Every structure is written in C-alpha cells, then in structure tokens.
Amino acid sequence: MSLVVVIESIRRHFAHLGYIAALLILIVIVVMMTAIGAPASAPYALISLFTLVAGCQLIGPEFSSGTLQLILSKPVGRSAYLTGRVAGVVISIWVAVASILASDIVGRLIAGTPIIWRTVLWAALVSALKVLLTCSLLALFGSFTRSYVNIGIYLGGQIVLSGIYGLLSIMKNAFTGEMAAVGRLLRAHPGILEGYRAVQTNLFPDDPLIPFDRNWILLMTCNAVVAVLLACVIFSRREVPYGAD
Amino acid sequence: MNGIRVEGLTKTYHPFGAKRPVLKGVDLTIAPGEVVGLIGPNGAGKTTLMSCIVGFLNADEGTITIDGRSNDDLDVRRRTGFVPERMNFDRRANGGAFLRYMARLAGVPRDRVHARVDELLNRLGLADAEDKRLSQYSRGMLQRIGMAQALMLDPDFLFLDEPTSGLDPNGVFLVRDLIAEEKARGAAVLLNSHQLAEIEKVCDRVLFLSGGVIARDEALREIARITIVVTMLPGSYDAGAVEAAAGAVPVNDIVATNVTSEAEVAQLVSRIVSTGAGVIDVRRRTADLESIFRGEA
Numbered sequence: 001m002s003l004v005v006v007i008e009s010i011r012r013h014f015a016h017l018g019y020i021a022a023l024l025i026l027i028v029i030v031v032m033m034t035a036i037g038a039p040a041s042a043p044y045a046l047i048s049l050f051t052l053v054a055g056c057q058l059i060g061p062e063f064s065s066g067t068l069q070l071i072l073s074k075p076v077g078r079s080a081y082l083t084g085r086v087a088g089v090v091i092s093i094w095v096a097v098a099s100i101l102a103s104d105i106v107g108r109l110i111a112g113t114p115i116i117w118r119t120v121l122w123a124a125l126v127s128a129l130k131v132l133l134t135c136s137l138l139a140l141f142g143s144f145t146r147s148y149v150n151i152g153i154y155l156g157g158q159i160v161l162s163g164i165y166g167l168l169s170i171m172k173n174a175f176t177g178e179m180a181a182v183g184r185l186l187r188a189h190p191g192i193l194e195g196y197r198a199v200q201t202n203l204f205p206d207d208p209l210i211p212f213d214r215n216w217i218l219l220m221t222c223n224a225v226v227a228v229l230l231a232c233v234i235f236s237r238r239e240v241p242y243g244a245d
Numbered sequence: 246m247n248g249i250r251v252e253g254l255t256k257t258y259h260p261f262g263a264k265r266p267v268l269k270g271v272d273l274t275i276a277p278g279e280v281v282g283l284i285g286p287n288g289a290g291k292t293t294l295m296s297c298i299v300g301f302l303n304a305d306e307g308t309i310t311i312d313g314r315s316n317d318d319l320d321v322r323r324r325t326g327f328v329p330e331r332m333n334f335d336r337r338a339n340g341g342a343f344l345r346y347m348a349r350l351a352g353v354p355r356d357r358v359h360a361r362v363d364e365l366l367n368r369l370g371l372a373d374a375e376d377k378r379l380s381q382y383s384r385g386m387l388q389r390i391g392m393a394q395a396l397m398l399d400p401d402f403l404f405l406d407e408p409t410s411g412l413d414p415n416g417v418f419l420v421r422d423l424i425a426e427e428k429a430r431g432a433a434v435l436l437n438s439h440q441l442a443e444i445e446k447v448c449d450r451v452l453f454l455s456g457g458v459i460a461r462d463e464a465l466r467e468i469a470r471i472t473i474v475v476t477m478l479p480g481s482y483d484a485g486a487v488e489a490a491a492g493a494v495p496v497n498d499i500v501a502t503n504v505t506s507e508a509e510v511a512q513l514v515s516r517i518v519s520t521g522a523g524v525i526d527v528r529r530r531t532a533d534l535e536s537i538f539r540g541e542a
Contacts, residue, residue, distance in 0.1 A: 002350075004346070004349040004350055005350075008346050008349075012335060012337075012338075015337065015338075016337065067333050067334050067335070069301055069327075069329055070327070070329060070332070070333070070334060070347075070391075070394070071350065072300070072301065073299060073322065073325065073326075073327035073395075074322060074347065074350040074351050075319045075320070075322040075323040075350075075351065075352055076319075076322075076350050077319060237303075239301065239302045239303055240301045240302075241296070241301065241302065
C-alpha cells in the first residue's frame with residue numbers, strides 16, 4: 001500500500017467543498033434525528049449514499065480521464081496504488097462515520113436521552129464495516145471497467161441478484177405448469193438455491209441480527225480483503241490505454 | 246548504462262472481436278544521450294508503441310528492455326519520465342500541490358520535495374502559477390507542468406508525446422532547451438511529434454513508423470547526410486567556375502552540394518568565394534523530413 005496515495009486520497013476528499021458540505025449537512029441531520037429519538041442505527045443509513053458517491057470514484061474515472069497513465073509512469077506498483085486508493089477513500093468515509101457517532105452522542109446528551117453505548121458503538125461498527133466492503137467491491141468492479149460503470153454493476157448486481165433469488169424461490173414451489181420441472185430441480189437439489197443465496201449474502205450481506213456478531217464481522221472483513229485482492233490481480237494485468245475517453 | 250531496446254514488438258487490438266494489428270514486429274534501440282523522433286501518419290501506431298514501451302499496454306510478442314531490465318521494473322520507472330500529450334489530473338488541485346504529489350510518488354526525499362518542486366516551477370516558468378488550480382491553466386501551461394513532473398528525478402529515459410503541442414514560441418524554445426539539457430545529461434529520449442520542424446531541430450535520429458513497422462530509420466546528425474546550400478548575389482558569379490569549385494551546377498543563384506566532414510564546409514565556401522562569387526548565405530540542410538514523410542506516408 002502506498003502511503004503517499006492514501007494521504008493524497010484523503011487530502012482530495014477534504015479539499016473538496018462538496019465533501020465538507022455533505023459532512024456538515026450529515027452532522028446537522030444526525031443531531032436532529034437524535035433529538036427526536038431516532039434509533040441508534042438510523043443516522044447511518046445516510047452513510048450508504050455517502051459511500052456510493054465517494055466509492056464510485058475509486059478507480060474507474062481515473063481510467064477515463066487519463067490520470068492513471070500519469071500515475072503509473074511513476075515508481076508505484078499497481079497493487080500499491082489500488083490498495084492506497086481504497087484505504088484513502090475508506091478512511092475518508094470513516095471520518096464521516098466517526099462524525100455521525102460523535103453527533104449522535106452529542107445529540108443524545110442535548111436531548112437528555114440515555115446513551116446505550118453497546119448499541120451506539122455497534123451501529124457505528126456495522127456502518128464502518130459496510131463502508132469497507134462496499135468500497136472493496138467498487139474497487140473490484142472498477143478494476144475491469146471504466147468510468148462509473150462500477151457503481152452500475154454494484155447497484156444492478158444488488159437488484160438482479162435479489163430479483164433472481166425471489167424468482168427462484170417462487171419457482172421452487174411450482175408443482176404444475178411450465179415451471180414444474182424447474183421447481184422439481186430446485187426441490188431435488190436445495191444446494192442450488194442455498195449456493196445462490198450464499199453468493200448473494202457474501203456480496204451484499206444483510207445487517208447482523210446479533211450485536212457484535214463475530215461471524216458477521218469476520219464475513220465482512222474477509223470478503224472485503226478477498227475483493228481487494230481480486231481487484232489487485234485484475235488491475236495489475238489490465239492494460240491502461242493511453243488517452244482520455 | 247544501456248538504453249532502450251525493443252525487439253520484434255507486435256500488438257493487435259481486438260475491437261468488437263475484429264482483429265486490427267497495429268504493430269507488426271517493431272525493432273528499435275535508443276542509446277543513452279540520444280534523442281530519437283517518432284513520426285508517422287495518424288493511426289500508424291506511434292502512441293501504441295510508446296504505450297507499450299512505457300508499460301501501459303502489454304505487447305503480444307517481442308521484448309522491451311530499458312537498461313537491460315523489464316519496462317515494468319519499479320527501479321526503471323524511477324528513472325523514467327513520461328509526458329502525455331494531454332495532461333489530465335484532478336483539475337481542482339493547484340499546480341504546486343500536483344507537483345508535490347508527483348514528487349512524492351516519484352520518491353523524491355521528503356525534505357527535498359518543496360525545493361525540487363520550486364526549482365522545476367521556476368525552470369518551467371510556472372512559479373507565478375503555483376497556487377493556481379489546474380483547471381485555470383492554459384493548454385501550454387498544462388504541457389509545461391506535464392514536462393515538470395517528468396523531469397522530477399532527472400530521468401535517464403524520457404518519453405515525450407507531443408510535448409510542444411499547444412505551446413507558444415517561448416514554450417517551444419523552452420522544451421527544445423530542456424530536451425538538449427537532458428541529452429547532454431545522457432538521457433535517452435523518445436519524442437513522438439507531428440511537428441517535423443521540431444523533430445529536425447532536436448533529434449539525432451528519426452524513426453518513421455508506417456504499416457506497423459519502422460519503415461525508415463534516418464540519422465539526422467550524420468555529417469555525410471548534410472547538404473550545404475550556398476546562395477550567391479545574382480550576377481556576381483561565373484556559373485562554370487562555381488560548378489568547378491562546388492561540384493554542382495548553380496540554379497537560381499543557389500548551389501547545393503554534399504560534404505563529408507565539418508572542415509569541408511569551410512573549404513567549400515572558401516573555394517566558391519575564390520571564384521569571385523558574392524556569397525550572401527550559407528546553410529546546412531539536414532535530411533528532409535518532409536520528403537521522407539511524403540515518400541513513406
């Protein structure tokens with residue numbers, strides 16, 4: 001990982017007026033939500049949008065703008081660059097998560113609502129891990145596409161995988177008609193649906209039901225690491241055609 | 246130090262499944278201290294060749310070595326400078342911040358970053374624009390800052406893609422001087438340009454890329470190739486005597502002849518003057534790139 005790239009990525013975020021404005025708006029919204037007694041996890045819903053906006057710029061737009069050629073002509077390995085970018089973007093969004101956590105606590109102190117530390121900290125940790133996985137996936141999808149296609153794959157993947165799972169679940173219960181054969185197959189081989197569901201939950205995990213669920217924390221961390229490693233392998237072999245789109 | 250060596254380089258693009266061979270076995274060498282120009286018609290594969298050498302594209306076949314090592318070796322990159330035709334970077338960054346980032350990426354020691362950036366900004370005439378955002382830079386200023394980032398570590402291998410494109414005459418002179426300085430320092434320079442006059446002025450050798458191969462490899466500084474063109478005052482000379490002195494018939498008061506050594510230039514002029522001819526201009530004409538281009542394109 002290149003520390004220079006990490007620092008530059010963070011600097012770029014904090015030098016961006018849009019990022020600072022979004023962060024301030026986020027803080028105000030969180031304080032207001034807390035004041036009306038919103039649950040601890042509610043403010044973090046806003047982080048998903050924040051992550052998508054910041055994460056989609058991870059690598060794809062650099063292919064398209066021609067920035068990447070300039071950077072790759074320097075003595076920095078491609079994997080070191082990519083992991084540096086992921087770390088820089090993740091840290092920048094984690095600052096937003098930390099700001100939400102602090103605003104939430106301040107809001108609760110002002111409103112006089114009791115702070116349940118276990119719940120508050122778990123909500124922040126869930127959000128931070130979701131940021132890590134989302135950015136890793138966006139890096140993976142960006143490693144073989146250009147421009148903002150990574151965000152398209154990410155959102156499209158979520159919709160399509162859920163849609164297909166729903167469809168397969170319905171088909172599984174088909175006993176008559178044209179889908180009966182598919183239904184028989186899915187009932188005879190439950191592993192198909194289970195395997196499909198495993199892929200879906202690994203890429204886009206559901207929120208954990210148990211606070212500080214170690215398995216969930218491990219799943220998120222491992223999947224993020226695997227996604228970044230795959231992204232590095234693809235990116236290191238990828239051609240970077242000279243010139244902008 | 247070895248230079249840049251390319252052997253049997255082939256590269257084929259596959260747009261929508263079709264096969265489009267661009268480079269069909271390119272061989273070239275660039276020695277340290279040599280400036281080589283790359284010319285050819287649009288679509289000849291000049292940019293593809295440069296991209297393969299710098300390591301942005303993978304060659305299908307063939308080998309590329311820079312100082313005897315692979316072109317993706319990080320130590321080779323540390324000694325390489327690359328100037329893209331169009332500078333694209335985070336346009337919100339200011340010139341100074343951009344160069345400092347490039348310096349850190351290039352591995353300039355932390356305590357030297359600011360000093361080195363200041364040196365380059367001064368050298369490239371951008372000191373006043375240090376705090377300006379890149380979005381406010383003109384095309385010429387972007388070219389200059391592109392040149393500055395390439396020279397960050399005094400590279401041994403310099404790749405320039407249209408470095409004078411968009412520059413005003415002062416900028417062109419500056420780039421010409423910088424190339425001469427890099428050559429004097431011993432850097433191997435590959436210059437891709439459409440500006441034949443610039444190539445003639447700065448390059449030792451020119452490669453004409455056509456049909457996916459190096460169709461011609463012309464040495465521009467080879468004295469045997471240099472023609473001396475002498476212009477005489479109309480009516481001041483005897484054509485027969487000048488022909489005998491120069492070995493060529495004067496046409497329209499101009500006599501053009503080849504020489505084989507530097508000393509012979511002075512002797513030739515002296516012989517022509519001794520016939521009583523009023524010599525008003527003496528010029529050296531190097532290999533005519535325009536004719537090469539027209540002939541091969």
